[in-house]
Amino acid sequence: MGRVDDAMKVFGYMMTGKFCAPDTVTLTTVMCGLLSQGRAEEALDVLNRVIPENGFKPSVVTYNAVICGLFKLRKEVEAMRVFDQMGKAGVSADNTTYAIIIDGLCVTGQVDTAKRFWDDVIWPSGRHDANVYSAFLKGLRRFGSLNDACHFLYELADAGAVPNVVCYNIVIDECSRSGLRREACQIIEEMRKNGQAPDAVTWRILDKLHDSRTLAVEGV
Template identity: 25%
Template sequence: MFSFSRNCFKYCTSFFRRNVPNETILSTLSFCHKFQDSNEKNLHKICFSNHTHKFDCFLFQTNTSYTQFPVPFAPFSSPYSTKAPSRSYRRRARNRLLKSSKPTLDQAQFQLALSQLPPRFTTEELCCVIAQQDHPLVCLELFHWASQQPRFQHDVSTFHVTIKNLGAAKMFQEMDDIVNQLLAVPLIGSEALFNTVIYYFTQARKLTRAVNVFKHMKSGRNLVSCYRPSIRTYNILFAAFLGRGSNSYINHVYMETIRCLFRQMVNDGIKPDIFSLNSMIKGYVLSLHVNDALRIFHQMGVVYDCQPNALTYDCLVYGLCAQGRTNNAKELCYEMKTKGFVPGSKSYNSLVNSLALGGEIEEAVNYLWEMTDKQRSADFITYRTVLDEICRRGTIQEGMSFLQELQEKDLVDGHAYRKLLYVLEDDYGDSVSRNMGIQ
């Protein structure tokens, strides 16, 4: 009885509203004191005035013949948190969702695949059967079943086809188990197999595992084997580290790893190709080291015997414009066009924005018409920057004429035109209204 009174009093004190009448509170206190335990001396010190929970009042009725205990009008519920879920909670929820959404093994298809194998099958026959399966779980079960058969050992082909199927199905945990079995077997592997493993680990954002496999390829016991890292191995790692995001600080951190990989590749006698050199240039540009990118650019034909392509110039023009070095960007753009390359949309947009912000409005507009003639699309930010600089350095009427010309040349649709017009109205409201009235 004492414990029930304590619980009753706890619920009463937790869910009273601020505007509850004093008579109700006093009647509740007097009711609960009848069942108060002698050890609970601090019960009367609980304060009701500062409680913020909102809940309907309880109905208390006491008679001489019987006592009706408090019954709530609504079920008890705790308020929900307004905070965003933590990263660990999101990870656990994602893992639970992935586990619940995993497909189940099709026993009929698995038995059909087993029936296609002879009693004493070879690795080539097993590899052919696994490659014909559409369901990745059947491939995995065939691999495990073959591992338990006497006088059978997996080779490079069976490991390769199983890892490829699991990686394509994004079953990275199962693929990781197969890779552990592969690394535990000495002197089994190939360059193509380990390149596939590294590629799918980078797709799963498991860069640590990818680097461990790369170190396994470079380990001392594999000096005489045929699966040393090649230029393709390094290019896979370059692409993985460059795809970590657009944050310059993140790219700066990973750029040191890319630089070490590039130095190690050159020291191993592997000649860089255009993809490796463009990766270095792109990494330096994204990490705001444009001078280092220019150094690699000038060494391409002299040191590495590799000529730059359009992507090389696009990265450099974008990096120079990002640092406000517009004259150097124009020189590279001119050199690019003399070699027969057409600048990309990223180069043109960055160059037009940089020229407009630098006060060279006429040249920025000329490059804008040039990029439209070259079938390169300008983004909304470029149009807004040029339009804003025209209005700021010239007149509102010139800006309206430019906007009208964009619409006549069908460079902006109705939605983009209205957005640009709203920008002008926000910045130059009265002047725009007068010009619109004149037109």
Template identity: 25%
Template sequence: MKRQSELSFSLSQMERAVEILDEMLLAGTCPNEHRYTTIMHGYASLGDTGKAFEYFSKLKNEGLEFDVSTYEALLKACCKAGRMQSALAVIKEMSAQKIPRNTFVYNILIDGWARRGDVWEAADLMQQMKQEGVQPDIHTYTSFINACCKAGDVLRATKTMEEMELVRVKPNVKTYTTLIHGWARASLPEKALRCFEQMKSAGLKPDKAVYHCLMTSLLSRACVVEEYIYSGILHICKIGLCSWDGDDEAADSMCRSCFFFMIGCVIVSRSSPMPL
């Protein structure tokens, strides 16, 4: 079962939730801290810091108790909106209230800094986690790898993968995809392909995002004519090797057949075989 901080809500769902909350108040039923916190998490998932803090104020003004989950909602709202200084202010208040930071709090913060590509802040949080005895999980490591890749420090991202193996945290599809994107951004398709092979060896199934990333990376290093590659991909789609429905635009969608055709183009274009 997902924690509240991991849930996502649509705007229509939030509007309905607020309507129910208002109906409760009109009926003379006072919402408890759990209901307010749920509303806060809903607005946090939308990145609406104003509403998240508004309901936090209501919770406090009514004298209700709040816990780490309440602060998780505020942090999620701040980080999703890119307001990292506000997130730090929330952390300061948590310390004043003597509410300890757990793995979920650190995950939200590390992900927030990762979105900005600030690997130094993310690394500092990783260090704080270890000092406080808080165990990083798969989400922690994946967010940190994302921060490394966005900062162009793919070697640190690779070392983080090695650390995961040591502490027996298995990378998932998102972890590998993040690292593949990192190698692709660094214009090192060979490294991206090696990571891709490791992903498959681990029994994980790549999705379209992975194939799209690899094809884009390979294109950046290919020495063959771009029109030739495009016509080849279009041909693969038209002869039915992927889900092409007759629309030329739909034929641009990535599939396994197109991907392996691309690898063939790049290998042919090189004087030596591509190392995998």
């Protein structure tokens, strides 16, 4: 761990052609190592110069790794620039890309930008699943408001999307943290209406509010 300079020396030897040649996996690993050490400029140099100069084409996995690493360094402008670059290179974003971006924007305090990204890019793309939904719900819960999270959850169901039990649990947990017992029960009713059954995590969350006997009496 932390031996990025040693790894870069090995990478340099590989680039001479005297040893086994690097591939996109090697290059992705190098960039991840650099980003983990806060060396964003060097990682972007690999992406923007080394990779094209050597005839490689980054995959969606490569772009996702770089975008994720940049967001972790709170370099959201650079991360979104790489996302734009990805599209121009003809590499389609996947659900993981969108989950990373939504999470990154929310963590860096850009909830409104995340909302616009959802409205303008993710939803029209048709490429979204429970992982993307849960990333957005977590962001709204932590950095937006419970009302925003509830509205988004209900909006998904109304639009015909299928949030899973994990998505519902995120919002139920926030209701529990806020002491909103009635709202938690309403969300459980809503999830059942949409074909999702409470799981063990749901019940553990609700134990924070009241015991199982109360739940049974209330028909939850």
